[in-house]
Amino acid sequence: MMALLSVVLRLKLPSRQPAGLFHTCTRLLAADKELLVKLRKKTGYSFINCKKALEKFSNDVKQAETWLNEQAQKEGWSKASKLQGRKTAEGLIGLLHEGNTAVLVEVNCETDFVARNVKFQQLVQQVAVSTLKHSQSIEKSQSPYMKGFLAGAEFLHMKTEDSLLKDLLAVTIAKLGENMTMKRAAWVTVPSNMFIGSYVHGSLPAELPSLANMAFGKYGAVVICEPDVNCNSNLSELGRRLGQHVVGMSPSALGSLEDENTGETETRMLAQSFLLEPSLTVGQYLLPHQVQVLDFVRFACGEETQSTESNNS
Structure with missing residues (x-):
């Protein structure tokens, strides 16, 4: 009986989080969003691609921007070859x-x-x-x-x-x-x-x-x-x-x-x-x-x- 009561008490007690963990996570998310907006504004690429680049390089904006430009060049030449016959008047x-x-x-x-x-x-x-x-x-x-x-x-x-x-x-x-x-x-x-x-x-x-x-x-x-x-x-x-x-x-x-x-x-x-x-x-x-x-x-x-x-x- 005592063992059962102990289990019930443990289930009802709220789990403790380290002090400040929630606020720390909030600040990190805000910082990530700020970097995302900054990278998006600077490069003009989509939010999805900018997010992918930041995740790939652990929020290193410079590396993310370089990678985005490299990908854009590859995609651009691919598009250029596909669009080559279209008139540019x-x-x-x-x-x-x-x-x-x-x-x-x-x-x-x-x-x-x-x-x-x-x-x-x-x-x-x-x-x-x-x-x-x-x-x-x-x-x-x-x-x-x-x-x-x-x-x-x-x-x-x-x-x-x-x-x-x-x-x-x-x-x-x-x-x-x-x-x-x-x-x-x-x-x-x-x-x-x-x-x-x-x-x-x-x-x-x-x-x-x-x-x-x-x-x-x-x-x-x-x-x-x-x-x-x-x-x-x-x-x-x-x-x-x-x-x-x-x-x-x-x-x-x-x-x-x-x-x-x-x-x-x-x-x-x-x-x-x-x-x-x-x-x-x-x-x-x-x-x-x-x-x-x-x-x-x-x-x-x-x-x-x-x-x-x-x-x-």
């Missing part, structure tokens, strides 16, 4: 203008919805930054200014701060799930006695903390100009207006001041009616400003391109 033109160098890039995706995504804009920005660094590595020539083009596979082994562009492309494909292509880039560099006009049309409000001199849109242009020593025009505004003309009128050649306007089908820039003052040709508009236009580059997102643009000049 949308995307963005990126314009990066820094000092005496300006860069235009085109990166394509499948839908305008993805083109407006911050992750896609980050890819475009990084392509522009890598192209800028590439232009700075080119040996200076005897030409009065320098201009170069890149296309397709030439981007794949270019470096970002942390990896290669091809790896960043893979990560972005993995995150957004669309086919993407780094289509082309152009860069121009001028000496101190010249300036570069630039303009982007159809620009998007960039949601990412981007470079102050980076712009995104559907059309972009850079114009190489040389002012006369007596020029007192607002060169920044003049350059913007000339870039706007190139975007709007789509000239195919520069021409000369002696060229006469042949009408609406005129494709030589200096002979075209100036977009903002149609009563004047571009050449006539430039004369009182004491500025010469030496060259220009125009990009339109999704347009057909010539193979010659893949070579540096």
Whole structure:
């Protein structure tokens, strides 16, 4: 009887927990959640994948992030091969203008919805930054200014701060799930006695903390100009207006001041009616400003391109 009573008493008595164990577990769970939110915000990957990574590396955020990026690259290349045949007619033109160098890039995706995504804009920005660094590595020539083009596979082994562009492309494909292509880039560099006009049309409000001199849109242009020593025009505004003309009128050649306007089908820039003052040709508009236009580059997102643009000049 006494043995039975002893068993009953033991069953009724509450089991003791070490003091503070419940609160310790609560704090650990909160810390895990905080790490999860932090990793999710930094990488953009799903909560499930971030949780898996933290569990795999015992809440070591740095190792978890590295592993996530490696997995994303593998998945990205797998997705890229599966999506390779899908058309990439949308995307963005990126314009990066820094000092005496300006860069235009085109990166394509499948839908305008993805083109407006911050992750896609980050890819475009990084392509522009890598192209800028590439232009700075080119040996200076005897030409009065320098201009170069890149296309397709030439981007794949270019470096970002942390990896290669091809790896960043893979990560972005993995995150957004669309086919993407780094289509082309152009860069121009001028000496101190010249300036570069630039303009982007159809620009998007960039949601990412981007470079102050980076712009995104559907059309972009850079114009190489040389002012006369007596020029007192607002060169920044003049350059913007000339870039706007190139975007709007789509000239195919520069021409000369002696060229006469042949009408609406005129494709030589200096002979075209100036977009903002149609009563004047571009050449006539430039004369009182004491500025010469030496060259220009125009990009339109999704347009057909010539193979010659893949070579540096």
